[in-house]
Amino acid sequence: MPRFSIVIPTRNRAHLLAYALESALRQTAGDFEIVVSDNASTDETEAVATKVASPRVRYVRSEQSLSMPDSWEFALAHARGEYVTYLCDDDAIAPGTLSTVERVLQRTRAKVAMWGGATYYHETWPEAERRNTVVVPTFTGRILEIASRSKLGEIYGLRLGRTPMLVNSVCHVSIVETVARKAGRFFVGYSPDFAAGIAMLAHVPSFVFVDTILSVGGATPVSTGMVVRQSRGEVFQRTLQELGDQANLHRVPLRIHVQTAHLSEHFLLLKETFSAELRDYEIDWIQFFVNTSRELDIYARNGWDVSSDRTAWRDALAAQPAPVQASVSQRLAQTVDEDRAEEVQPVALTPLGIHDIVECARYLEGSRRTLKGIAKSTLVRILGDRWGLDLASSLSGLVRRARRRVR
Numbered sequence: 001m002p003r004f005s006i007v008i009p010t011r012n013r014a015h016l017l018a019y020a021l022e023s024a025l026r027q028t029a030g031d032f033e034i035v036v037s038d039n040a041s042t043d044e045t046e047a048v049a050t051k052v053a054s055p056r057v058r059y060v061r062s063e064q065s066l067s068m069p070d071s072w073e074f075a076l077a078h079a080r081g082e083y084v085t086y087l088c089d090d091d092a093i094a095p096g097t098l099s100t101v102e103r104v105l106q107r108t109r110a111k112v113a114m115w116g117g118a119t120y121y122h123e124t125w126p127e128a129e130r131r132n133t134v135v136v137p138t139f140t141g142r143i144l145e146i147a148s149r150s151k152l153g154e155i156y157g158l159r160l161g162r163t164p165m166l167v168n169s170v171c172h173v174s175i176v177e178t179v180a181r182k183a184g185r186f187f188v189g190y191s192p193d194f195a196a197g198i199a200m201l202a203h204v205p206s207f208v209f210v211d212t213i214l215s216v217g218g219a220t221p222v223s224t225g226m227v228v229r230q231s232r233g234e235v236f237q238r239t240l241q242e243l244g245d246q247a248n249l250h251r252v253p254l255r256i257h258v259q260t261a262h263l264s265e266h267f268l269l270l271k272e273t274f275s276a277e278l279r280d281y282e283i284d285w286i287q288f289f290v291n292t293s294r295e296l297d298i299y300a301r302n303g304w305d306v307s308s309d310r311t312a313w314r315d316a317l318a319a320q321p322a323p324v325q326a327s328v329s330q331r332l333a334q335t336v337d338e339d340r341a342e343e344v345q346p347v348a349l350t351p352l353g354i355h356d357i358v359e360c361a362r363y364l365e366g367s368r369r370t371l372k373g374i375a376k377s378t379l380v381r382i383l384g385d386r387w388g389l390d391l392a393s394s395l396s397g398l399v400r401r402a403r404r405r406v407r
Contacts (some may be wrong), residue, residue, distance in 0.1 A: 003031035004098055005081030006293040009071050010089040011039035013222060014048045023088055023358045025054060033058065037075030038282040040065040051264070054118065058123040071184050072192040076176070083170040086196075090218035091167065092120075094365035097214040101170055104143055104210055111172040112200050112207040114164040115214040118364055120357045134360050135348035136367065137162075138212060144209045148201040149280075155198060156267060156281040158260060158291055164200060164207055168215060175203050175334045188273050189266045190246040193225075202277035215360045228330040229259060232304045241298055253285070254316040256309045257298075260291040289317050289328045301302065333378035 006024045010017045017036070024034045036049040038061040049059040060078045062071065065198060076084065083105070085094060101113055116139045121130040179199045180186045187195045201207070219226040227235040236302060240247045249255040251268040264283050271278040292313060298304045317325055354360055 006077035009075045014044040023092035026095045039071040069187040085170045086166040092361040110208040114169040115210040117215040140211045157284040158287040165197040258295040286327045
C-alpha cells in the first residue's frame with residue numbers, strides 16, 4: 001500500500017491534464033501513486049496519461065460517461081493509498097506538497113490534513129487583465145488544529161472560505177471506508193468537493209490545517225466551478241443538464257439556479273444522510289438570501305437577464321418571518337459588493353517569466369508571508385488557533401469596511 005494516492009479525475013481536457021499530471025510527478029516525497037481516471041474521454045486523454053514513463057501512474061477508464069460524483073466515486077475505487085487526495089485536471093500542486101504533508105502527519109497523526117491554495121488564471125481566461133495572474137490569500141505559515149464542529153458551523157452558516165475537501169486535503173482511508181459503509185458511497189450528492197468535506201468533518205473531531213500555499217486551483221474557460229459563478233452560458237447549461245434530476249431544488253425556500261441554492265440543497269441532503277453526526281447544524285437562512293442576492297448581482301453585472309430570478313427571490317423572502325426579512329435587508333446594506341471589496345489583488349506572472357500553472361505552483365512554494373500574514377500568525381500564536389483566526393478575520397473585516405467608507 002503506498003502512503004498517498006493522488007487521484008486525477010478527468011474528461012476531455014487532455015490539454016489541461018498534462019500540466020496537472022506533470023505537477024503530481026514532480027513530488028519530492030517518494031511513496032505515492034497517481035491514478036488518472038478517464039471519464040470516457042473522446043480526446044487525447046489516454047495518450048497523455050499513458051505516454052508518461054513512470055510506474056507511479058495508473059490509467060483507468062470508465063466504459064461510459066458518468067456524472068461528476070459518479071466519476072469521482074469510480075476513481076476512488078482504484079486508489080490504493082493509505083491517504084487519498086484529489087487533483088483536478090485544471091489544478092496543480094507544488095513539488096513539496098506531499099513531503100510537507102508527510103512531516104505534518106508524522107507529527108500529528110491526523111486523519112485529515114488540509115493546506116492552503118492560490119488561484120491561477122489561465123492565459124485563455126475571458127478577462128484580459130486576469131490572464132496569467134495568480135491570487136494568493138493571506139497565510140500564516142503555521143500548522144493549526146481546527147475543531148470540526150467549528151468548521152461545520154461555518155459551512156452550514158454559508159461562510160465557505162477555506163473548507164477542507166479532497167482537492168486541498170489528504171484523508172485517511174479509514175475515514176473513507178467509514179463514510180462509504182454508512183452512505184453506500186463516499187461522494188453523496190452532486191458536489192463531490194463539498195460532499196467529501198462535510199463527510200470527513202462529520203467523522204473526525206478535528207483536522208490539521210497547514211496554512212501555507214501548497215496547491216493552485218486553475219481558472220480556465222472550461223473550469224466549471226469558476227465559470228458558472230460568472231456566466232450562464234454553455235458551461236452553466238451543460239452543468240445543469242448533467243445534473244439531471246439533481247438540479248431540482250426541493251429543500252430550500254428559493255428555487256433558482258445559483259450556487260448558494262444548490263449548495264444549501266446539498267448540505268441538507270448530507271444532513272439527512274448523516275443525521276446523527278450533523279443534527280446540530282442548520283442553514284443560516286439570512287445568509288442564504290444575502291448570498292443568493294449577491295450571486296444574482298454578479299450575473300447581472302456580466303450581462304445576464306436575472307429579472308425573473310429577482311422576482312422569485314423577492315417572493316421567497318416575503319414568505320419568510322419578518323425578523324428574517326429585516327435581517328437580510330440590514331446585512332445586504334452592510335455587505336454591498338463585498339466580493340470585490342474582499343478580493344486580493346492578482347500578481348502578474350509574465351514579468352516573472354512564468355507562463356503555466358505548474359511553474360506558478362513551484363514559484364509559490366517558496367513565497368514568503370506578507371506583513372498581514374505575519375500579523376495574523378502573531379494573533380494565532382498568542383490567542384490560539386480558533387480565537388486567533390476569528391479575531392484576525394474580524395479585524396480584516398473592519399479594515400475592509402473602513403476602506404469602503406473612505407472610497
